Amino acid sequence: MNLQIDGERLVSEIEILATFSEAAPPVVTRIVFTPADLKARAWLKARCEEAGLTVRYDAIGNTFARWNGSDQSASIVGTGSHIDAIPNAGKYDGVVGVLGGLEAIRALQRGGFRPRSSIELLIFTAEEPTRFGVGCLGSRLLSGTLLPDTARKLIDRDGASVEEVRASAGFKGKLEEGKLLSGYYKAFVELHIEQGPLLEREGIPLGIVTKIAAPASLRISIEGAGGHAGGVLMPDRRDALCAAAELVLAIENAALSSGATDTVATVGICEVFPGAVNSIPSKVHLSVDIRDTDLQRRDAVMHALDLACKTISAKRRMSIETEVLNADAPGDCAPFVIDALSRSCTKHGLKFTPMVSRAYHDSLFMGRIAPVAMLFIPCRNGYSHRPDEYASPEDIAKGTLVLAETLAMLSA
């Protein structure tokens, strides 16, 4: 088979998709079920149909575009990613895996390949947590990680529920029908930009992901006592920000001393109440994000955090409450899918390295119902989730070529 990627067309499609945005170029903001997202979906459906794929949607708007194989009783080979983008984002996160997946299929078609297993391009709904506070909404529902009853209770900042916004976006049916059976996919491969600096730093064009880090999100509420910044003497104070400061450092320290560089912990939000120059902080809310490729190690950080809360709460005579918003298990990629990716790289003479994904992806949840692996390409300076996110046309083409080869291998 003569496998040729049309890199020029692919890059021009990435540029077109970037124009469906709530912000002016080069900024991409494409929140799920907004007009920008719906226009992008319509444009993408037309491209899939042009390629002869059969398009269907499930109740949450996950999009399945299938190239039928010769053996329709065989499990399907899947690929895909997402097109939603956080506010003030770039063009490549998710999109490379969606448009690269489509181009991989077209390249196989042009090369005269005839799949035995059907090949399906899957575009996940709401990988980003922007609108409903939960990342990977589509793949969580597909994999049964999120129960439909829980999903139905999610509301956005304006108080609109998942049920309302998906209905007004035209996605009907019961969320229960969205769950895929184990075995539906024979294998699932996601092409993605690295969102970290390692490939670029090493000068290697491709990374094959063997593990996907597990995120845990917590919300911590600290309640001390307020008062006038002049009037209350230091020994009488129960300053919630001082307690928060100790907690922030305890979290940092727990991640630093886990014994592995794969452990990361971040306090991304610190809201101080009442937040006035001359008032002692009475309340603080923190959001904490802890990730690791190893579940035990991550849970050890959560345990250290718990202990710190108890110690600080006793010492400073204040209430500290912790709510675990989610605590997903890390995912291992499937050896035979990793192997197919490696052999495809080797076949095309492309250097690759095994690596872990420190960001999490829809593939983490797909891994619960299917053998998965991911293929990373470099992105400049490791930048992602910002307008200057960039992947070169050459790297995108290389990733797409290896993806096409792998899909062929898996569906033969």
Place this chain on the structure above:
Amino acid sequence: MNLQIDGERLVSEIEILATFSEAAPPVVTRIVFTPADLKARAWLKARCEEAGLTVRYDAIGNTFARWNGSDQSASIVGTGSHIDAIPNAGKYDGVVGVLGGLEAIRALQRGGFRPRSSIELLIFTAEEPTRFGVGCLGSRLLSGTLLPDTARKLIDRDGASVEEVRASAGFKGKLEEGKLLSGYYKAFVELHIEQGPLLEREGIPLGIVTKIAAPASLRISIEGAGGHAGGVLMPDRRDALCAAAELVLAIENAALSSGATDTVATVGICEVFPGAVNSIPSKVHLSVDIRDTDLQRRDAVMHALDLACKTISAKRRMSIETEVLNADAPGDCAPFVIDALSRSCTKHGLKFTPMVSRAYHDSLFMGRIAPVAMLFIPCRNGYSHRPDEYASPEDIAKGTLVLAETLAMLSA
């Protein structure tokens, strides 16, 4: 003279003034030049005019309500406080000195007193630093502590300047005209709740302030590096919130170890950018408030803070910039005004104690152009700047009675 305070009316006026608020009762939020503040001012002007006082405003909106004395060439006896309130505050801070001052004048009128020196009720603009980051805006301008050119450069969170908001609130004229001459006031007395627990703890109804603590306000900007909460490893991070946490604890420690209980330090604001669950904080802004009755000891805390900034900035490889917004000197009250207050207490058989004010007040700045003293009444648990701030009707009436007697003594 038969001096009778109408405590019932005074308390009901305090309740009415509390309804002019941006928040629902019992919370009072009354930021300078907002609709709530302007409505409160209009209501107050009507009450002053009912009492036969002549009301004028200066360019920044300081309100002067004068009861003309028989000798209009004599220096004036002043009293007053402020009505603006920080977010989520209570009913009494400032208000007791304004409505108590008005009731003191009415009581003198009812008692048939005829002042020789005019008696003036002064309602200061923006004692609280909420909107423009500078406390005592009105009294700083009156006393020449803040130059009009500096005041004109102040902007609020929405980018609106002092000049814009005072003009749209209807206060015209040049800020330069607001400066009062030394000698304009013969004496100035401010009635206020203690905002600390000492009077209540000792069971004494009145405190006569001999010294006002010196506040210093600083704004600290920490700039590290952002990034994806999953993608950047711990040793590569320059997390601005972790640096801020160390600084918060260093400031607390410096105040705790100053060697005197009069030293207090507070970080009241901590703003984190970008402030997203899965983003490493790239920037943090802190506001710091340091107070002491002793200038050297306060400056030692500022010095310790400076050292901590240098150490943390070097250790964490990030820029930490400190801007001193103000660093006022502590104020001494005038012996003859203290004496008038003491004699008034004694005359009415009321127990009192000399004390220092740990909070700062417009009187600190008025003290630069006039002999001042302050009269404190207890507040429950020492609470202030919170919705459950409370002073009893009995204590308010006692304070108002002593204020009236003192004004009579000073203006006779």
